[in-house]
Amino acid sequence: MERIALFPGSFDPFTKGHEDIVLRGLKLFDKIIISLGHNSNKSRYFPLEKMVANIEEAFAGVDKVSVITYSELTAELAKKHHANYLLRGLRNTTDFEYENSISQVNRHLNDQLETVFLITSPEYASVSSSIIREVHKYGGDVSDFIPYKL
Amino acid sequence: MERIALFPGSFDPFTKGHEDIVLRGLKLFDKIIISLGHNSNKSRYFPLEKMVANIEEAFAGVDKVSVITYSELTAELAKKHHANYLLRGLRNTTDFEYENSISQVNRHLNDQLETVFLITSPEYASVSSSIIREVHKYGGDVSDFIPYKL
Amino acid sequence: MERIALFPGSFDPFTKGHEDIVLRGLKLFDKIIISLGHNSNKSRYFPLEKMVANIEEAFAGVDKVSVITYSELTAELAKKHHANYLLRGLRNTTDFEYENSISQVNRHLNDQLETVFLITSPEYASVSSSIIREVHKYGGDVSDFIPYKL
Amino acid sequence: MERIALFPGSFDPFTKGHEDIVLRGLKLFDKIIISLGHNSNKSRYFPLEKMVANIEEAFAGVDKVSVITYSELTAELAKKHHANYLLRGLRNTTDFEYENSISQVNRHLNDQLETVFLITSPEYASVSSSIIREVHKYGGDVSDFIPYKL
Amino acid sequence: MERIALFPGSFDPFTKGHEDIVLRGLKLFDKIIISLGHNSNKSRYFPLEKMVANIEEAFAGVDKVSVITYSELTAELAKKHHANYLLRGLRNTTDFEYENSISQVNRHLNDQLETVFLITSPEYASVSSSIIREVHKYGGDVSDFIPYKL
Amino acid sequence: MERIALFPGSFDPFTKGHEDIVLRGLKLFDKIIISLGHNSNKSRYFPLEKMVANIEEAFAGVDKVSVITYSELTAELAKKHHANYLLRGLRNTTDFEYENSISQVNRHLNDQLETVFLITSPEYASVSSSIIREVHKYGGDVSDFIPYKL
Numbered sequence: 006m007e008r009i010a011l012f013p014g015s016f017d018p019f020t021k022g023h024e025d026i027v028l029r030g031l032k033l034f035d036k037i038i039i040s041l042g043h044n045s046n047k048s049r050y051f052p053l054e055k056m057v058a059n060i061e062e063a064f065a066g067v068d069k070v071s072v073i074t075y076s077e078l079t080a081e082l083a084k085k086h087h088a089n090y091l092l093r094g095l096r097n098t099t100d101f102e103y104e105n106s107i108s109q110v111n112r113h114l115n116d117q118l119e120t121v122f123l124i125t126s127p128e129y130a131s132v133s134s135s136i137i138r139e140v141h142k143y144g145g146d147v148s149d150f151i152p153y154k155l
Numbered sequence: 156m157e158r159i160a161l162f163p164g165s166f167d168p169f170t171k172g173h174e175d176i177v178l179r180g181l182k183l184f185d186k187i188i189i190s191l192g193h194n195s196n197k198s199r200y201f202p203l204e205k206m207v208a209n210i211e212e213a214f215a216g217v218d219k220v221s222v223i224t225y226s227e228l229t230a231e232l233a234k235k236h237h238a239n240y241l242l243r244g245l246r247n248t249t250d251f252e253y254e255n256s257i258s259q260v261n262r263h264l265n266d267q268l269e270t271v272f273l274i275t276s277p278e279y280a281s282v283s284s285s286i287i288r289e290v291h292k293y294g295g296d297v298s299d300f301i302p303y304k305l
Numbered sequence: 306m307e308r309i310a311l312f313p314g315s316f317d318p319f320t321k322g323h324e325d326i327v328l329r330g331l332k333l334f335d336k337i338i339i340s341l342g343h344n345s346n347k348s349r350y351f352p353l354e355k356m357v358a359n360i361e362e363a364f365a366g367v368d369k370v371s372v373i374t375y376s377e378l379t380a381e382l383a384k385k386h387h388a389n390y391l392l393r394g395l396r397n398t399t400d401f402e403y404e405n406s407i408s409q410v411n412r413h414l415n416d417q418l419e420t421v422f423l424i425t426s427p428e429y430a431s432v433s434s435s436i437i438r439e440v441h442k443y444g445g446d447v448s449d450f451i452p453y454k455l
Numbered sequence: 456m457e458r459i460a461l462f463p464g465s466f467d468p469f470t471k472g473h474e475d476i477v478l479r480g481l482k483l484f485d486k487i488i489i490s491l492g493h494n495s496n497k498s499r500y501f502p503l504e505k506m507v508a509n510i511e512e513a514f515a516g517v518d519k520v521s522v523i524t525y526s527e528l529t530a531e532l533a534k535k536h537h538a539n540y541l542l543r544g545l546r547n548t549t550d551f552e553y554e555n556s557i558s559q560v561n562r563h564l565n566d567q568l569e570t571v572f573l574i575t576s577p578e579y580a581s582v583s584s585s586i587i588r589e590v591h592k593y594g595g596d597v598s599d600f601i602p603y604k605l
Numbered sequence: 606m607e608r609i610a611l612f613p614g615s616f617d618p619f620t621k622g623h624e625d626i627v628l629r630g631l632k633l634f635d636k637i638i639i640s641l642g643h644n645s646n647k648s649r650y651f652p653l654e655k656m657v658a659n660i661e662e663a664f665a666g667v668d669k670v671s672v673i674t675y676s677e678l679t680a681e682l683a684k685k686h687h688a689n690y691l692l693r694g695l696r697n698t699t700d701f702e703y704e705n706s707i708s709q710v711n712r713h714l715n716d717q718l719e720t721v722f723l724i725t726s727p728e729y730a731s732v733s734s735s736i737i738r739e740v741h742k743y744g745g746d747v748s749d750f751i752p753y754k755l
Numbered sequence: 756m757e758r759i760a761l762f763p764g765s766f767d768p769f770t771k772g773h774e775d776i777v778l779r780g781l782k783l784f785d786k787i788i789i790s791l792g793h794n795s796n797k798s799r800y801f802p803l804e805k806m807v808a809n810i811e812e813a814f815a816g817v818d819k820v821s822v823i824t825y826s827e828l829t830a831e832l833a834k835k836h837h838a839n840y841l842l843r844g845l846r847n848t849t850d851f852e853y854e855n856s857i858s859q860v861n862r863h864l865n866d867q868l869e870t871v872f873l874i875t876s877p878e879y880a881s882v883s884s885s886i887i888r889e890v891h892k893y894g895g896d897v898s899d900f901i902p903y904k905l
Contacts, residue, residue, distance in 0.1 A: 008483070032539065032569055033458070033483065078293040089482065095555075095572070097702045098548035098848050102247045105545075105574050109281035114295055119482055122545070122572040124555050127877040131709035143678045145714055158333070182389065182419055183308070183333065228743045239332065245405075245422070248398035248548055252697045255395075255424050259731035264745055269332055272395070272422040274405050277577040378593045397852045398698050402547045409581035414595055427727040431859035443828045445864055528893045552847045559881035564895055608783070632839065632869055633758070633783065689782065695855075695872070698848035705845075705874050719782055722845070722872040724855050 010034040010090035010121065013079045016041050018051045018137055019060050022129035024152040026094035029123050031069055038086055039064075039072045042079070050138045063152040080114035091120040096130040160184040160240035160271065163229045166191050168201045168287055169210050172279035174302040176244035179273050181219055188236055189214075189222045192229070200288045213302040230264035241270040246280040310334040310390035310421065313379045316341050318351045318437055319360050322429035324452040326394035329423050331369055338386055339364075339372045342379070350438045363452040380414035391420040396430040460484040460540035460571065463529045466491050468501045468587055469510050472579035474602040476544035479573050481519055488536055489514075489522045492529070500588045513602040530564035541570040546580040610634040610690035610721065613679045616641050618651045618737055619660045622729035624752040626694035629723050631669055638686055639664075639672045642679070650738045663752040680714035691720040696730040760784040760840035760871070763829045766791050768801045768887055769810045772879035774902040776844035779873050781819055788836055789814075789822045792829070800888045813902040830864035841870040846880040 012027055016039070030037055039060055043053050051059075057072050064070040075082050079091065091111065093104055108120035132150045141147050147155070162177055166189070180187055189210055193203050201209075207222050214220040225232050229241065241261065243254055258270035282300045291297050297305070312327055316339070330337055339360055343353050351359075357372050364370040375382050379391065391411065393404055408420035432450045441447050447455070462477055466489070480487055489510055493503050501509075507522050514520040525532050529541065541561065543554055558570035582600045591597050597605070612627055616639070630637055639660055643653050657672050664670040675682050679691065691711065693704055708720035732750045741747050747755070762777055766789070780787055789810055793803050801809075807822050814820040825832050829841065841861065843854055858870035882900045891897050897905070 029569060033571065076293075078290065078295045080295070081293075095551065097705070098551055099249065099699065099702050101545065101548055101551045102249050105247070106281040106283055106286060108574055109577060110286050110290065110300075113299065114290070119479055120574070121483065122574070124558055124570070124572070127559060127880060130877060131706040133706055136706060136710050140678060140710065140714070143676075143681075145678045145680070149713065150710075179419055183421065226743075228740060228745045230745070231743075245401065248401055249699065251395065251398055251401045252699050255697070256731040256733055256736060258424055259427060260736050260740065260750075263749065264740070269329055270424070271333065272424070274408055274420070274422070277409060277580060280577060376593075378590060378595045380595070381593075397855070399549065399849065399852050402549050405547070406581040406583055406586060410586050410590065413599065414590070427730060430727060431856040433856055436856060436860050440828060440860065440864070443826075443831075445828045445830070449863065450860075526893075528890060528895045530895070531893075549849065552849050555847070556881040556883055556886060560886050560890065560900075563899065564890070629869055633871065695851065698851055701845065701848055701851045708874055709877060719779060720874070721783065722874070724858055724870070724872070727859060 007035045008033070008090065009036045009038065009086060009088040010092040011038050011040050011079065011083055011086065011088045012092045013040040013042060015049070015134070016056055016060065017049045017134050018056060018151055019063070020129070020132050020134060020137060020150055021152050022094060022096065022125050022132045024063060025126050025129050026092065026123050027064070027070060030092045033121065034090065034092065035069065037070050037092060038088065039070060040079070040082060041072070041074045043074055043076050045076070059153040059155070078114065080111045080118055083115055083118050089117050089119060091118060093120055093122050094125045095122050096125045157186060158184045158240065159186045159188065159236060159238040160242040161188050161190050161229065161233055161236065161238045162242045163190040163192060165193070165199070165284070166206055166210065167199045167284050168206060168301055169213070170279070170282050170284060170287060170300055171302050172244060172246065172275045172282045174213060175276050175279050176242065176273050177214070177220060180242045183271065184240060184242065185219065187220050187242060188238065189220060190229070190232060191222070191224045193224055193226050195226070209303040209305070228264065230261045230268055233265055233268050239267050239269060241268060243270055243272050244275045245272050246275045307335045308333070308390065309336045309338065309386060309388040310392040311338050311340050311379065311383055311386065311388045312392045313340040313342060315349070315434070316356055316360065317349045317434050318356060318451055319363070320429070320432050320434060320437060320450055321452050322394060322396065322425045322432045324363060325426050325429050326392065326423050327364070327370060330392045333421065334390060334392065335369065337370050337392060338388065339370065340379070340382060341372070341374045343374055343376050345376070359453040359455070378414065380411045380418055383415055383418050389417050389419060391418060393420055393422050394425045395422050396425045457485045458483070458540065459486045459488065459536060459538040460542040461488050461490050461529065461533055461536065461538045462542045463490040463492060463532070465499070465584070466506055466510065467499045467584050468506060468601055469513070470579070470582050470584060470587060470600055471602050472544060472546065472575045472582045474513060475576050475579050476542065476573050477514070477520060480542045483571065484540065484542065485519065487520050487542060488538065489520065490529070490532060491522070491524045493524055493526050495526070509603040509605070528564065530561050530568055533565055533568050539567050539569060541568060543570055543572050544575045545572050546575045607636060608634045608690065609636045609638065609686060609688040610692040611638050611640045611679065611683055611686065611688045612692045613640040613642060615649070615734070616656055616660065617649045617734050618656060618751055619663070620729070620732050620734060620737060620750055621752050622694060622696065622725045622732045624663060625726050625729050626692065626723050627664070627670060630692045633721065634690065634692065635669065637670050637692060638688065639670065640679070640682060641672070641674045643674055643676050645676070659753040659755070678714065680711045680718055683715055683718050689717050689719060691718060693720055693722050694725045695722050696725045757785045758783070758840065759786045759788065759836060759838040760842040761788050761790050761829065761833055761836065761838045762842045763790040763792060765799070765884070766806055766810065767799045767884050768806060768901055769813070770879070770882050770884060770887060770900055771902050772844060772846065772875045772882045774813060775876050775879050776842065776873050777814070777820060780842045783871065784840065784842065785819065787820050787842060788838065789820065790829070790832060791822070791824045793824055793826050795826070809903040809905070828864065830861045830868055833865055833868050839867050839869060841868060843870055843872050844875045845872050846875045
């Protein structure tokens, strides 16, 4: 049976830390679907369609990776795509406690769904989407933190 | 002297984790007042009056538990109700650090006020109000996470 | 029904942080039994019988507090003393995670046993028994950290 | 290519929390080798050979799981068994920080070695080997915490 | 070479905890520039210019301390003021993880910039700007938490 | 006045993470005294005198750094060397909580003594002395983790 994993997030923006998790996840999964959640009530800093294109550029030539957008429960999205795994990165203990809660609830909503964690490589662990937005807003150079050209 | 405790929170919504703390707190206190803080500037997802009714339904027949709403300092509310205790649940270390700060400030504002903590039972520790709101917003079934019918 | 709490620990030594928890716990419980666990395999720095006397001195005149030693499961000790509560202090997140585990196991072993937590007052939160032993071993003055004369 | 994972630990004793991780890991890996590290300098509470037999009993009939002992670097053991994955469970933030360090060092020593984490199910997260040893030593019943008969 | 440090923050409001860090930092630095970041998109609770005046009042007569406002990257501000240090206080582990990320990114943006941390004194560690705003909003007395008159 | 800092530890062994903190600390202090605590009751893995020589080799030519051994209270050692600062590295939240306690007690024992923290650079944050001992004991190559030849 094919091992299909969702890699869900808002990716506002997608970072080199996210890329690190996807690339390492490719050793575990036959297919990884990068899934950008969007929510009509929350506005993004980096536009959704542009970010999809950016991520597709970053994984150009990597057949096992695809990029989609969604606005439903992650547990439901997984069923639709026959994905039995969620892939998630952990950077620090704050991430851990949040992911712990989310993963228990996802397993409750879809008992076939296992969340698999990799720890973000140290050189990327300080790079969060929110810090990148902050740096970008004030005109700083963020190209070292993202795996594509803005 | 009667041991009266406030159980303060925004309860948007009240969860089975909250119920767990109240039920276990009944062994410690003669009276527990579930106190829904509301704030004219922050909008709720689950309407305040509806939530009061939901919680009352959950504790129907439990005389020692009552439900009120308030929009003042918790430390002041406690004085008004002759409550010398705040009852709080701890789910994880993030909760701990927040509650630590709040409890010191409450004791400073009202030196008769002791905050008493129980650790949320493991089966409920992953259930947060914010995750329930998220699941509910996307049409997921949240009935396993709350002790009343929505 | 009388509310009896055990306050278990190795208390090597008993600190002002421990005293803080007991004194504040007196508002919650009718009786607090300070229970020094001892273990024939682990050697203490401060002798057991001397420490019992020190703690008794610290609570001289406080009828609701007594001091005992034990070498059995805490959950069993509680049954023997008709104690339905364990009183514990939390200083920081490391304490929290340890106490979380212990309290779940104690509740499993004795389902009448509820662990009640107070957060140690900030001025005592840095005072651990192990730091006091270290300071004392090198001849430092520890009298500010303990509620009795050594 | 076969996906082979080591599940390393001292397992003194192997707990239901460990079993939970192995059973869930079977969906990810073709083969899981439970690897009991032993160290001539540290004495165990539960004898090594007895524990191997206990774990084998717990996984009797599960062909994809085997049990070995070792006394070398985990990163070396992995090479010997053509294992490209370490499987590890995370119970709380203390585990996270320890595992974070170990996994970085293991990847440094063997750059083919990826550590994959699952979060322990909440009902087992409070069960640690050290607490079980403590309960057992004082004659408490630990049968609910282990997946075999002692 | 003069040791110049920025002490950046939104200081909404500046607390006794902040004052504690600045006063202790004076032993390390020849000059400390308290730098109030402002952001046209985020509204403050305590007006910016009023807060600048309040902080100046708190450090009246302390020549080594000055107060400025800024709306640029902290790493850029540091260059402009020939500051090679950022001074930051740590209250708890949540602070630590946030500051860890920010400091790595700042060092990336300005490799001359070192972030130096002091741990907030325990008596002030529970005092956060957000709790003070909450207490003030409901009419509570916050004068014990701030080093100036509002 | 000269700014003299102690950098205390057991350094069993001194790691590249320790070196990182000392090198970055040189921008803050006029003199850093690397101080190896030894304790007749605890045995070391790497012999004390050999480690002193190793560290001296690592800082050969760096006049502002010296290396000593001591077996007294750190707070007392500081007085003897006219050091008003302790320099410490923080790697993660577990470090933070330990260092928080130690620094409060040190300030209590010597009110002139300020503990100054730098956060360990991410590439070294996973390298602990205990992991290096473990790797070395089993014959692994630790040369990438230490700034001298063993």
